[in-house]
Amino acid sequence: MGKYVGIDLGTTFSVVSYIDAKGNPVLIENDQGGYTTPSVVLFNGDEILVGAAAKEQSTRNPQNYESFVKRHMAERDYKFTTKEGESYNPEEVSSLILKKLKKNAEDKLGEPVDGAVITVPAYFGDSHRQATKDAAKLAGIKVLDIINEPTAAAIAFGVSKEIDKVQHVMIYDFGGGTFDTSVLEIDSDNIRVIATNGDHNLGGYDIDKALVEYVCGKAEQKKLDIRSNKKAMQKLWLAAEKAKITLSASKSAQIYLEFGDNEFLLDITREEFEELIDGTLDITMSIVQQTLDDVNLDYSNMDKILLVGGTTRIPRVREMIEEEAGFAPSSEVHPDEAVAIGAAYHAVDVAKKIASGEVQNDSVAVDRGAEALPDLDKNYTFQDVTSHGVGIVIYNDVLEKEVNSIILKKNTPIPAEVTNNEYSTMKPYQSSFTLQITQGEKEDLDYVTIIGEADIKLQPRENLVPIGFTISCDSSAIIHVRAMDLDAGVNLGEVTINREKHNMTEAQMESASLKVNQLDIG
Ligand SMILES: Nc1ncnc2c1ncn2[C@@H]1O[C@H](COP(=O)(O)OP(=O)(O)OP(=O)(O)O)[C@@H](O)[C@H]1O
Ligand SMILES: [Mg+2]
Secondary structure: EEEEEEEOOOOOOEEEEEEEEOEEEEEOOOOOOOOOOOOEEEEEOOOEEEEEEEEEHHHHHHHHHOOOOOHHEEEEEEEEEEEOOEEHHHHHHHHHHHHHHHHHHHHHOOOOOEEEEEEEOOOHHHHHHHHHHHHHOOOOOOEEEEEEHHHHHHHHHHHHHHOOEEEEEEEEEEEOEEEEEEEEOOOOEEEEEEEEEEEOOOHHHHHHHHHHHHHHHHHHOOOOOOOOOOOHHHHHHHHHHHHHHHHHHEEEEEEEEEEEEEEEEEEEEEEHHHHHHHHHHHHHHHHHHHHHHHOOOHHHHOOOHHHHHHHHHHHHHHHHHHHOOOOOOOOOOOOOOOOHHHHHHHHHHHHHHHHHOOOOOOOOOOOHHHHHHOOOOOOOEEEEEOOOEEHHHHHEOOOOOOEEEEEEEOOEEEEEEEEEEEOOOOOOOOOEEEEEEEEEOOOHHHHHHEEEEEOOOOOOOOOEEEEEEEEEOOOOOOEEEEEEOOOOOOEEEEEEOOOOOOOOOOOHHHHHHHHHHHEEEE
């Protein structure tokens, strides 16, 4: 008998939670006594360090230190290479973090982790979600579901509060690597996401980076070159993050660096800091505005703006939201913990549904009665939405070029399935075509990502063959495609999307699994 957990796999910190027998959420302490584990890896000879120990020792061996890997998920050309010449792709590095989280949880709980709900930024696309699933598989974690971070935070909020009437809640989730915002409708037992938006390359990392650049510039004025010294740069990144955190509580901070025979000391005030980051904060506010515009709402329709993510501790973030919204945001959920707790509630819910046969999940077997799982005070149903439009590449005769034709629109409630029967082959006797699946809101292919391809064969005919496509999005927001030959009335079947451009192939997964399993994680 094991446990089902919720994992908030963050860009900078990860948190694991479970629901105890009484139905209460419990955060799982890591081996350093903390609840947040830095999502970083240090390849230290035969030993692999993950978490605070890796971060602490990073300045000694910066070349073998990997951080912010979540930003590179599903980038096939990204490799982290150690100074010994070993390379790891982002899914492999992420799997080492997940392995450590799993090991830690099992040590603390004294029982195996039988399944997990893993959260991802709402704005993650199909390939990023698939890459997260692949990392979990490499780590030996059975995935119950992948859900969006802001939605998980909303579940934690909904379960913990008495809600007697429908509320419109906005989640403003500003973490270490990503910014997400969702607008939700919450009542006593339902959560419905109405709209979501974000930027998965905007977070505390960018604020640290702005400070790092600022310090390097100031040092250059004194003829000190920090940039070309790897160890000094790693020290500076850590010092910048510390100074940033100090500036959330205090009006000024100091950054002190010793490197080689040099020392460098810089005082920075909160005002100077705010000037550095105002542009970044403005971007988050325009994303929020866009999210509201997408569904014809404005701030006055919101009952609450809930802050989630460590970066929302910056006082200027709160001020800016208050200036725009006309009311102060709320800190009713814990910015570091809510996402993992919401995921843990959902893990129990999914495990119960698997146990009762209501939900099928090939990778997780729940071999005990639903009654053995903890009773929850409230059983929330929730519905999320697609964070991107999904379509196919077609040839547009008028424009005389290939364009994106969206079939499944952004902000459609999921699971979703949409069919469009208005397509056809391009020439007589065509026996096959390559279907390209797109993700993005624009017609222009320059602004669209091709998430996968599929070769489709059909019976050649003299006439152009009308084709229908059905695009569906499952509860984890993974995309599936079906094609139909409308002339012959033949279902061309579930299309196997070839995701090789962004995701690992089966053969790569097999060799990665061998490689990762040989590594000893300290
Ligand atoms: N008091 C503070 N003031 C400013 N920033 C802070 C403070 N505390 C934490 N942070 C920053 O918050 C970020 C971590 O937040 P969080 O743990 O929510 O992110 P994450 O879950 O790792 O990332 P993501 O959700 O983007 O994948 C880091 O950049 C950290 O430096
Ligand atoms: Mg987060």
